[in-house]
Amino acid sequence: MLGFDFPFGYPFNSSLGGGLSAAQNISKILFSDHNDANNRFGAATILNRSISPHKGPFWGCPPALENQYLSTTKPPFQHEHFQEWRMVERYLKSKKHRIMNVWQLLGQGSVGSQTLTGLKALHDLYMRPELTNNIKFWPFNTKWDQDLSGIILTEVWPSLNDLSAYTHPIKDARQVMACRDWILEHEARNTLSNLFKAPDRLSLSDQQKCEQEEGWILGV
Template identity: 30%
Template sequence: MARLFDAYIIADWTAAEGKKLGEQSVWIGVAKRDVRFRLYSETHNVATRAEGEALLASLLADHRKRGDRVLVGFDFNFGYPAGTAERLKLNGTPWQAMWKFIASNIVDKPDNTNNRYQVAAKVNRLMTDQAWPMWGAPASQAQRWLTTTKPPAGSGADIPEFRATENAVRKGKLQPKSVWQMHGAGAVGGQTLVGIPAVRRLLESLGPSGAVWPFGTGWRELKTDDVEPLSALVVEVWPSMFNAKPEAGEYKDQAQVRVTAEALAKLDETGDLSKAFGPPKSADEALIAQVEQEEGWILGA
């Protein structure tokens, strides 16, 4: 069974303001094979998202020179619950329209200062003219369209709290947060707002040799022929699914990027990664269209 990829890069992003290393900072894990085809991994920690983008670009350039194909995973949402783009009155394919909207509104400076809370408030103003669906902010960032706490039950009840992929993985200890939550432990809303523009820039720099799954590839099993023309395929991952336990001296985020990269490499080794790109048997045409055009999907969900 031929492997689809030669290397696996996982980026644990952050929405942090200010430069920071260690916990709650940008970690990048790489799993690849040595000259004897033995799998090994390495992790990198950088103090800002700008440094993270530069590191990813340089890692990918090195692999490209060697003719390698790389799977690149990011740990935030690539899409929003169905209907979001329509509520924002955006034109075109919903995921592309959302990416463009976010990229044109987010200001993320080289020192990590960013305007994610102002953008969240703008999303609320345009979608509902209330302080929802986005919620959660430090007191200093709260305002009419963004509150520190979750809105009252039933607020914006016609707006789904989760995408289909989060509903698919919710069981037991696996309880993904909603992309609407901007602040608090495990919140992914801020990371998504600052992360999507970074992925968009990465794909623009790769040109035709880069693709994003499932939006650019279709939600289907991918074979060698599908990835042959690519130097990088970008996917959404959720490291919590891989139950990473830090080794001595390892940070939690560091363990997560390492273990996720290794897990995807091993799936590729056994031929199971190809299937992970396809929908579950229960998916109907409506769900497939929703995932491919707007919501995206977590690889392995």
């Protein structure tokens, strides 16, 4: 199991898909060089053009890269066929968690750029010949907890875990340690596989939407 702190999918019906499907689509338009420079704002512009006639939904870029499809500040969300937030994010927001969504590319706490570049990196990992047939994106290719064989890529959100027991000077490091220990505790109790089950509160239809496009956050 490998956990990554960025979304694995986009809101249902946004046409971007999730898991391997989203990673494959992004990898066709996003490029990185050996210095880790990339064209993520250009890729977001291409995606915006394909998603909706309105500006957005991706937003947040340096002023020099602003164009008619991608703005530096958040435009009105005018996209009729999909919601601004994934189901798991709406649930966390209802519980007063401060979470960001996949559309913001730049600024404090933003996760949009990490999602684009992260999914591209996972696609590159998947395409390695020795790994292609052994990697699954959860819950997309695992049917939630039905097939957990091989290498399972999961979306995690370390902010879910209690950091108070950790003293590392960097908050991100404390979050990672807390997330790691939470996973290891479940493994020690033989309850780790329970975390991969579809949440009971989701209808069958919503479970399928998450499995097909949106993904979910492990432990929510």
